[in-house]
Amino acid sequence: MNSLTGTLALARLALRLDRVRLTVWVLGLAVMPMGTAANYLKLYPTEADLRAVSDVLANPSLVALSGPLFGVSIGGLTAWKIGVTEFILVALMSLLTVVRHTRTEEETGRLELLRATVIGRHAPLTAALLVTALANLAITVLIALGLMATGLPAAGSAAFGLATGLVGMLFATVAAAAVQLTASARAATGIAGAVLGGTYLLRAVGDTGPTWLSWLSPTGWGLHMRPYGGERWWVALLFVVVSAVFATAGYALVDRRDLGAGLLAERPGPAVASPGLRSPLALAWRLHRGLLLGWTVALALTGAVMGGAAAGIGDLKSPNQQLTDVLTRMGGSSGLTDAFLAAIFGITGIVAAAYTVQATLRMRQEESSGRVEVLLATRVSRLGWAASHLVFALLGTALLLAVAGVAGGLAYGAQVHDIGGQVGRLLGAALVQLPATWVLAGLGTALIGFAPRRASLTWAALILSVLLFELGALFGLNQRVLDLTPFAHVPKLPGSAFTLTPVLWLTVIAAVLGAAGLAGLRRRDMPVT
Structure with missing residues (x-):
């Protein structure tokens, strides 16, 4: 038996358990950009309308809220309006999925029963990441197809879908590392959520101040892929490298802890409770x-x-x-x-x-x-x-x-x-x-x-x-x-x-x-x- 034995069986189980939850997440995240683009086509039918609104969106206050507008077009306006929201939601979906099928399973004792069968040490984490990757792949493809169906350029639509999926996978790997640190699913979710909140603040400050701060934020990277504004495909490499680092850390930490325990040891309580x-x-x-x-x-x-x-x-x-x-x-x-x-x-x-x-x-x-x-x-x-x-x-x-x-x-x-x-x-x-x-x-x-x-x-x-x-x-x-x-x-x-x-x-x-x-x-x- 190797460390990945049973991965596919666990992945099928996770898909069955989350069949409704993930379907709602995927369809919701896929429909929002398409609906936003369709509505902007009605709101701004002429080039003059788009240029007028682009001048407004350059205001620092609006940049702090939703990021910079990189392309004066319906696609660029859609990416500005819905981009940060999509990134935050897909990050939440991904980190919650990984925590639910790893640390939560350990905390409730179910994973201990499964591990008593022919299940490799790395199989639960791999299955959770695999299921999350499938969900993010579906979101990427559906967003791109939906935006193209509204008449937007294929390159920008693919870039926006890819940016969304890559943000989701990066935070899935952040959660994969976080679940190794603590024995509590709640604490692991808190750690990964704190990283997500920190990246939002870094992007908001960086987009209106020192630009380099925005490059420390994965949500900032998603915007800097510039869908519909001269796509920067090389930014995807940042996601791949950082995701690989977190995933590697997650697998390394799995080997350094006992089942049900966290790397950060919990302090034992006193023998007698305090007043x-x-x-x-x-x-x-x-x-x-x-x-x-x-x-x-x-x-x-x-x-x-x-x-x-x-x-x-x-x-x-x-x-x-x-x-x-x-x-x-x-x-x-x-x-x-x-x-x-x-x-x-x-x-x-x-x-x-x-x-x-x-x-x-x-x-x-x-x-x-x-x-x-x-x-x-x-x-x-x-x-x-x-x-x-x-x-x-x-x-x-x-x-x-x-x-x-x-x-x-x-x-x-x-x-x-x-x-x-x-x-x-x-x-x-x-x-x-x-x-x-x-x-x-x-x-x-x-x-x-x-x-x-x-x-x-x-x-x-x-x-x-x-x-x-x-x-x-x-x-x-x-x-x-x-x-x-x-x-x-x-x-x-x-x-x-x-x-x-x-x-x-x-x-x-x-x-x-x-x-x-x-x-x-x-x-x-x-x-x-």
């Missing part, structure tokens, strides 16, 4: 503190970078009215700068909601791992245990948004010489997103209470919110469709009048969902694995 662990809330703090700290740093940096970039939006000369309308629909109606800031904090709210979902679903993770069964055998009640986690999901998100608002207010206020006034405004713009994030927490709690095996659908609700926020205004979707996401009901601050009614309704919906979930949790059997 600070005498309550469910104290235990929840111990479980959530690392995640909360990491997200706090990430949101502070994001708020500072985007707040600093917002000052340049006021320099737009004769902005294209259709672009202004899109920005206004995304956030606010009182000035382009306020509309930009409202759009930025709308995105920040959705980003913070990823922490909300992650913290809420920690309850399900504790249950499926069997740890909660031991805890509930003591005097701890189910509601007390669940409430201790929800405290960090709800108040932790409030902390993240507050930090992002203050950081953005400081950065933007320093640019316009009004720190005192802008900190308060942008703090409000950030915190007004909170009830929408709480709705996702309520949804996750309800699923844990009534359909625990479907709790991961909370992530699907978040992804739907991302897609509607990013593409809803561009596609001119019906308001009833846009209203499917709670973030569509958030007052667009700054720039619009604050209205209390939607905030109250979102809070009530979150409370009802949460209460229903807790009631279901109290009555159902535990654990459900």
